[in-house]
Amino acid sequence: MTDLQLSERTATMPGDQARPLKSDLLHINMGPQHPSTHGVLRLFITTDGEIVHTVTPYLGYLHRCAEKIAEGTTWHQYIVYTDRMDYLAAMNCNWGYCEAVEQLMRATGTEVEIPEYAQCVRVIIAELNRIASHLIAFGTYGLDLGAMTPFFYALREREAILNIFEKVCGARLMYSYYDIGGVKWDIPPDAMEEIKLFLKIFPKKLVEYNALLTENKIFVERLANVGVLDRETAIAYGCTGPVLRGSGVDWDLRRDEPWGIYDRFDFEVAIGRGQMGTLGDNWDRYYVRMLEMEQSVKIIEQAIAMMPAEGEIMAKMPRTLKVAPGEIFVRTEAPKGEMGFHIISDGGAEAFRCKTRSPAFHNLHVLEKLGEGQMISDLCATIGSLDLVLGEIDR
Amino acid sequence: MTSVEIYEHLRERMPDAVVGYEANSAQPAILIDAEEVFELALLLRDSEKLSFDRLLVISGVDWEGYDEKGKGKHRKIAQYGEDGKPNDPGPEGTGDLGLYWYLHSMKYRHSIALKARIARDKASAPSLATIWPTAAWAEREIFDFYGIEFSGHPDLRRMFLPEDWEGYPLRKDYPMPARYHDVPLEGLPLAVRENQQSQEEGA
Numbered sequence: 089m090t091d092l093q094l095s096e097r098t099a100t101m102p103g104d105q106a107r108p109l110k111s112d113l114l115h116i117n118m119g120p121q122h123p124s125t126h127g128v129l130r131l132f133i134t135t136d137g138e139i140v141h142t143v144t145p146y147l148g149y150l151h152r153c154a155e156k157i158a159e160g161t162t163w164h165q166y167i168v169y170t171d172r173m174d175y176l177a178a179m180n181c182n183w184g185y186c187e188a189v190e191q192l193m194r195a196t197g198t199e200v201e202i203p204e205y206a207q208c209v210r211v212i213i214a215e216l217n218r219i220a221s222h223l224i225a226f227g228t229y230g231l232d233l234g235a236m237t238p239f240f241y242a243l244r245e246r247e248a249i250l251n252i253f254e255k256v257c258g259a260r261l262m263y264s265y266y267d268i269g270g271v272k273w274d275i276p277p278d279a280m281e282e283i284k285l286f287l288k289i290f291p292k293k294l295v296e297y298n299a300l301l302t303e304n305k306i307f308v309e310r311l312a313n314v315g316v317l318d319r320e321t322a323i324a325y326g327c328t329g330p331v332l333r334g335s336g337v338d339w340d341l342r343r344d345e346p347w348g349i350y351d352r353f354d355f356e357v358a359i360g361r362g363q364m365g366t367l368g369d370n371w372d373r374y375y376v377r378m379l380e381m382e383q384s385v386k387i388i389e390q391a392i393a394m395m396p397a398e399g400e401i402m403a404k405m406p407r408t409l410k411v412a413p414g415e416i417f418v419r420t421e422a423p424k425g426e427m428g429f430h431i432i433s434d435g436g437a438e439a440f441r442c443k444t445r446s447p448a449f450h451n452l453h454v455l456e457k458l459g460e461g462q463m464i465s466d467l468c469a470t471i472g473s474l475d476l477v478l479g480e481i482d483r
Numbered sequence: 484m485t486s487v488e489i490y491e492h493l494r495e496r497m498p499d500a501v502v503g504y505e506a507n508s509a510q511p512a513i514l515i516d517a518e519e520v521f522e523l524a525l526l527l528r529d530s531e532k533l534s535f536d537r538l539l540v541i542s543g544v545d546w547e548g549y550d551e552k553g554k555g556k557h558r559k560i561a562q563y564g565e566d567g568k569p570n571d572p573g574p575e576g577t578g579d580l581g582l583y584w585y586l587h588s589m590k591y592r593h594s595i596a597l598k599a600r601i602a603r604d605k606a607s608a609p610s611l612a613t614i615w616p617t618a619a620w621a622e623r624e625i626f627d628f629y630g631i632e633f634s635g636h637p638d639l640r641r642m643f644l645p646e647d648w649e650g651y652p653l654r655k656d657y658p659m660p661a662r663y664h665d666v667p668l669e670g671l672p673l674a675v676r677e678n679q680q681s682q683e684e685g686a
Contacts, residue, residue, distance in 0.1 A: 437555060
């Protein structure tokens with residue numbers, strides 16, 4: 089072998105110092121089975137080393153044809169399917185659907201007068217479920233970032249809420265508790281006592297959480313200035329709920345477009361302020377949820393105070409429900425954001441069309457933009473801050 | 484601005500695009516020409532008086548078999564029969580497809596619904612993905628379920644279903660498939676079949 093040939097050969101050897109190290113794009117599938125994707129979400133990532141270039145979510149692993157089912161089931165039967173959307177906040181999904189049907193009935197001339205007592209029960213239960221949902225968001229977020237303890241703390245308090253729900257409606261996850269015209273059962277007296285006890289204890293627990301995780305130096309370092317979502321992008325991508333408020337947008341349907349009796353409550357809308365870094369970073373989105381739990385406690389306390397001693401839990405409704413022809417889009421504030429139902433009826437016993445606007449679907453869309461240029465480990469932190477539930481995204 | 488004022492404003496600026504106004508329905512809506520929706524959306528977003536910065540939802544509708552008399556006797560969708568086999572969906576549909584947009588303005592806190600009808604055999608509409616990024620995914624979902632093509636969409640693929648799925652499931656005349664990739668979709672659920680089998684064996 090001549091010298092020339094030898095030098096050519098060594099020049100093409102890997103790790104040759106003479107040539108600059110060339111980087112290469114790598115395609116990775118993250119999920120559908122990945123602990124940090126909170127369900128069966130598949131992300132197709134193009135990376136250069138640790139840096140993420142593009143993120144493309146692939147959906148549909150949990151698709152159960154809910155909208156097709158809505159066209160084949162009666163108005164009442166479909167309530168059960170709304171449970172399966174956001175399974176961590178099934179009460180809020182139930183309410184969103186029932187509210188949409190009730191508003192459509194009212195707008196088309198059928199009187200639906202929800203009794204005062206039932207209105208209060210609805211608010212109490214929905215806000216409890218909001219706390220339970222945010223507790224999961226808080227607990228699993230710690231878990232995503234390697235902090236295991238907060239998860240057990242969060243589940244301990246969520247367990248108390250689930251025990252209350254079990255006494256109220258017999259189920260711990262799929263409640264189907266709300267009905268068109270009211271709620272299905274009354275809150276039993278011992279469950280009411282448990283709610284009051286929970287409200288007494290829970291604010292102290294929030295202080296504990298904040299000491300444990302919110303102000304933890306490692307946690308703040310991981311989240312502050314990461315995944316910054318500015319106000320304009322959040323609005324343009326249709327983000328809602330804590331994701332929108334984390335970017336400093338002061339908008340909450342409970343206050344701004346109240347449904348039910350939400351106009352009577354005095355509470356503050358929590359928004360991100362960029363305390364730990366830039367406005368709209370992961371920490372802001374996380375902290376909005378912590379503040380919202382505090383406000384939910386305030387709302388429940390007021391609802392209990394204004395609740396009549398006893399009353400009806402259901403409006404007078406016909407046994408077989410038929411909704412007069414009409415089309416409506418009604419949205420309510422679920423824990424993940426604005427949950428909307430676009431319902432068309434032509435006077436039948438089932439919907440002609442029932443579309444769900446799921447908040448997490450649009451919140452996930454913004455990940456395509458947030459993920460660009462991040463480290464892979466920060467991508468996990470960003471996914472966690474969006475608080476996704478795949479049951480609701482795929483429907 | 485109220486919906487009527489928005490309607491008057493739009494009709495003044497773009498008389499060709501606005502078809503009518505639904506005042507008596509459950510929720511007021513502006514009926515528009517689907518072909519003109521892109522220019523209309525630009526006006527809705529950029530006009531100083533309107534400034535709709537949020538597109539909350541795009542929903543597709545298949546108006547095939549809608550009961551105009553309001554008796555609820557619309558065309559029933561195909562379901563699985565008693566024998567566990569998909570029912571016959573009946574003749575192919577001829578009714579219009581529809582689109583529904585719901586917009587909201589963070590600045591003025593007003594909202595408006597837009598509605599359009601699209602011919603079934605020419606199911607296409609301009610994409611709004613370059614105006615509101617939300618539309619990109621919402622339109623993919625409608626393409627997936629209704630087969631409405633959005634012209635100018637940057638990445639029009641199916642959203643939820645596999646890419647080789649045939650047909651558009653939310654259309655009223657959609658025939659339920661019996662198999663997908665050799666996986667039988669017809670027949671009674673496995674648990675029911677096993678139960679029947681064990682009962683027969685027992686007898």
